[in-house]
Amino acid sequence: MTATVRRLTAEEIDTDGFLALLGEAADLDTDALIRIRDVELPTMTVVGTVDGSVLGFAAFGADTHGEDRTELHYIAVAHEARGTGLGSRLVDAARRADPTRPLYASTDDDAVDFYRRLGFVVSDAPDDPRWPTRQRYDCLLEPVGDPAELTLDAYRAHARRYAQRTPATPSPLVAELAARLPVGSCVLELGSGPGRDADALEAAGFAVDRTDAAASFVAMQHDAGHPARLLDVRDADFGGPYDGVFASAVLLHVARPRLDGVLSRARMATRPGGVMIASFKKGDGEHWSDAKLEVPRHFVLWREDALADAFATAGWTDVEVRDSSSPHAAESWITVTARNGSRD
Template sequence: MTIELRRVIADDWATWRPVRLAALADAPEAFGSTLADWRDAPEHRWRARLSLPGAVDLLAVDGGRVVGMASGVPDADDPARAELVSMWVAPEARGHGLAAQLVDAVARTVATGGAHRLELSVMPDNHRARRTYERAGFTTTDIPGDRLADGRHETVMRRDLTAERTLLAYERGVDRYAERTDDHRAGLVDDLLALVPAGAHVLELGSGPGRDADALEAAGLRVDRTDGTTAFVDRLRAAGHDARVLDVRQVDWGGPYDAVFANAVLLHVDRAVMGTVLARARHAVRPGGVLAATVKHGDGDGWSDRKLDDPRWFTYWTEDALAAAAGVAGWADVVVRDTTRSGAEERWITVTARRPEEDEL
């Protein structure tokens, strides 16, 4: 499937209407509204639905055919909260990751509008929907949702938007970041060169301005440049490089590669999901493939506006904790060491590891 996500407004009500009606007919138990409520609704009502202040309304289009929809609506009483509503994927389009794609797009947009968390309500016995939302980063809360006719309550689920807010800081500060990053290649480049043969194919996470990729390519390696920030990918492409947007939360990173290189990238990954991300890195390399990454040393986590003058979220690691996380994720030959440069204001640690040769997924 080749999906295009289109944002619609009130003037697009005639395009939105049949999709909304199809959703209500297909999954009446999933929505607070009913098909009868909307089947004969006049134009002004449809326009009003697509004119909610600050809302984002998306349609997923596959080859000219609409196969999904989703909306994000800010909470008028709580600027930090937004709600995911009108979520639906056509039966023939399910199982291809479209729901997560829609959710991610809504999450990015509401985060841009200032939301810190995205919530939704789901019927308590709709286990399939709950699993879908869990795969999209939602967790169940203990907040009771709307009361149902049988006395039960809808289940409220929540997705934290810390990652989206951090990526947004990079989107806003791409020029500032490039200006404040020196031209000297990272020491991690030499670490990787010592572990892979000439001509090795490397997946770089968080290529940013492209400094380290340039150094790796100059040393004879092939580098797939990626970044979670569209603005950096656009800069790389404008400079004549192939590059793609890759969020480390994506399930499929491509490959298999000879190595995954992540300089100052995994430090933005929440501790609770670091193991999953490290496992994805292992899946992305061939047996015998290598991981080389750096993170900031310390305990805990939190926001910092250093360098960009715009808050970004950081997770700090000790050597033992990072080594343990890599081992649990299936990496072997794990080496974690302090690589702080003399005179640096912050401490850094480097992890290198290798996927076992006999490791068949």
């Protein structure tokens, strides 16, 4: 079974075939199944595989017990797709929707061995009034891991997909940096990715040190004839000194408590009077998104005041923070420019 596990459309959910699968998952009468489909499922994430009809699905979301975990509410695989690994792929999709949280499921004797094989810790659960004669089990799977590392894994595995789905037009930050530095300046780019902005900076007359934490992007740069090196902004010495640091849509993956350290290392890599320009997603908190790559990436959202404080704490001066969102864009962005006023 190699078909893609993806979000199911409302039309796919509203089919007799899906309702039959929901019956496999919940084993309730038709009226109850219709209520689940029409009332409960719209509040959940529903993923599945379709090959003419829905071959399997999983519905997951908020935990009904108030715990800080993802709950796998319903899962089923059509008889003709069993034994293909689809069930484990559906569980993996639910787990990776928020890899920082445990995944919880409730089941009975018919399916408990399935969860045991996938590494869930299984314990006896209280009786469920919907199935009063069945032994119930609580099943819990630990979180996948560190959000930043999982996001980096997504880029490592899907660098070519990212390149194909990224517009060829360079970031507006290229022109902003060019307006602040003389031609011939040496620029460190953090997170060069497929090289779109580095190409534009070099075309504008700058020398660019291309770096990325994903080896697949570095290899892509080498294949295109460009020198590039591995650099993880979280813990590396950036090198230098540089006249400018360019970070378009890359520091938004850095955990909030670690940003001060990244900005400090960027300043230490920059000559006195040098410039840094960076962009961040605007908002509150943090979230996972499978947009663009179809695998989850973790984003930290920021507000202008907090970013201004972070740059100032790291020793940057002349900090300018502004909303740089495009009209009618689905997401809001912040651009920060700053200068290294240090004389040391």
